[in-house]
Amino acid sequence: MELWPVGLPQKLNVDGHTYQLGDPTIRSNPSVGPSKIRPRSSAIASPLNGQMFMTTAQVETLRYFYQVTLRGAEVFEFPDPERGPSSPDVTIYCRFAGSPTITATHVAGVWSVALPMEILP
Amino acid sequence: MRTLTPAIIASLTGQQTSEVFLMLVTFTVPGTSPAEILRVSSDPTERHSLTPLIYKTVSRGDDYYFIPMTITLPNDTEGSPSAAQLSVSNVGLELISLLRSVSLPVAVTMEIVLASDPDTVGYTLPTFDLTQADWNENTVTLTLTIEALDREPFPAGNFDASGFPGLF
Numbered sequence: 001m002e003l004w005p006v007g008l009p010q011k012l013n014v015d016g017h018t019y020q021l022g023d024p025t026i027r028s029n030p031s032v033g034p035s036k037i038r039p040r041s042s043a044i045a046s047p048l049n050g051q052m053f054m055t056t057a058q059v060e061t062l063r064y065f066y067q068v069t070l071r072g073a074e075v076f077e078f079p080d081p082e083r084g085p086s087s088p089d090v091t092i093y094c095r096f097a098g099s100p101t102i103t104a105t106h107v108a109g110v111w112s113v114a115l116p117m118e119i120l121p
Numbered sequence: 122m123r124t125l126t127p128a129i130i131a132s133l134t135g136q137q138t139s140e141v142f143l144m145l146v147t148f149t150v151p152g153t154s155p156a157e158i159l160r161v162s163s164d165p166t167e168r169h170s171l172t173p174l175i176y177k178t179v180s181r182g183d184d185y186y187f188i189p190m191t192i193t194l195p196n197d198t199e200g201s202p203s204a205a206q207l208s209v210s211n212v213g214l215e216l217i218s219l220l221r222s223v224s225l226p227v228a229v230t231m232e233i234v235l236a237s238d239p240d241t242v243g244y245t246l247p248t249f250d251l252t253q254a255d256w257n258e259n260t261v262t263l264t265l266t267i268e269a270l271d272r273e274p275f276p277a278g279n280f281d282a283s284g285f286p287g288l289f
Contacts, residue, residue: 001172037137042236043165043176075174093171120174121165 002069002076003091007061010079012050016114019081022046022121043121047097050081052113059102059111072096075120093120128235129243141166141236143178144192145185146207148219148251149228159219160185161209163192166236180232180239188215192231194246195267203267205231205249211261220261226250229265 004010022044028036054062066072077091098116105112125133132138143164150157162185165176169184176187189210195203207229209216219227229251233244249265256262282289 034136038132039139039141041164042141042143043168075171095174121168 002065002074004076004078005061005065008058008065009052009054011052012081012115013052016049016051017081018047018049019119020047045095045097045118045120048081048094048117048119050115050117052115053105054111054113056109056111059113062100062113066096066100070096072099078117094118095120124244126241126243128238128241129233132235139237143234143236143239144190145178145180145232145234145239146190147185147230147232148216149230150219150223151225151228157219159216161188161190161215162186163188163190164236166239178234178236178239180234180242186215188213194231203247203249205246205265207263207265209261209263211256211259216261217256220254220256226252229263 024039024041024044025037026040030036070076073095075093075095078094080090080092083090094117096116097118100116101114103112103114128140129142132140132142141164143162143166146161146163148159148161160183162178162180164178165187166178167176169175169177169186178185178187191208193206195205211217227250229249231246231249232242234240234242247267249267251263252266253264254261280288
């Protein structure tokens with residue numbers, strides 16, 4: 001099991017941090033009356049999106065981690081964004097839901113990196 | 122008419138249910154000893170391993186590994202052909218080696234169970250023969266049929282004493 005690299009930021013920025021509980025249900029769409037609803041799956045992934053500021057060296061570390069170590073597909077342990085001070089080492093099982101997007105900032109040598117991930121059940 | 126378990130009937134007729142319906146599919150390759158069997162499930166009921174990431178359903182002591190799939194069951198209309206279509210995700214390439222290795226029709230058994238009680242089979246479809254398989258990089262489409270007994274070559278057409286006593 002791969003770990004999120006120690007040399008990268010361990011927390012997501014507040015801006016752009018969204019976590020959505022995966023919806024396992026399917027609903028009917030009646031013209032009148034309440035819908036019928038049932039779960040389609042016992043387990044479903046939950047989307048986790050966030051951003052980090054990284055230096056150029058950290059972006060290179062991320063590139064190697066994503067393209068070589070994980071090949072874009074493997075599962076890795078990521079620091080739990082909801083971890084508290086009493087449990088700093090709690091991790092969650094994640095996978096990239098898409099490729100990271102690296103955007104330039106107004107600060108030389110600092111990049112804004114968007115990380116689309118999914119938390120696995 | 123299909124006979125279903127009370128739990129499935131209650132789930133189907135309720136306004137809502139927390140039950141997850143899933144299909145267990147067993148592929149049995151004829152003529153292999155020991156029998157070559159591939160068991161797959163339509164539901165990731167529990168995690169089997171993280172590396173590689175595999176989910177499974179355990180039913181009656183056997184592991185059915187999760188592969189996303191959609192199933193079109195044969196309908197109950199009288200006279201219609203008993204054919205089912207099984208579309209299986211081909212991203213993991215799990216079925217390809219099996220499909221390329223067989224020369225006889227693979228027997229396919231499909232069972233419907235509830236995820237909360239996978240040991241109790243709610244409904245079992247008759248064993249199908251895998252008669253056609255088409256695949257691309259995304260999907261394997263399997264056509265499953267039940268062999269028509271009225272087209273069997275034996276014993277139809279035999280002029281023997283039991284069927285045609287006047288000839289003897």
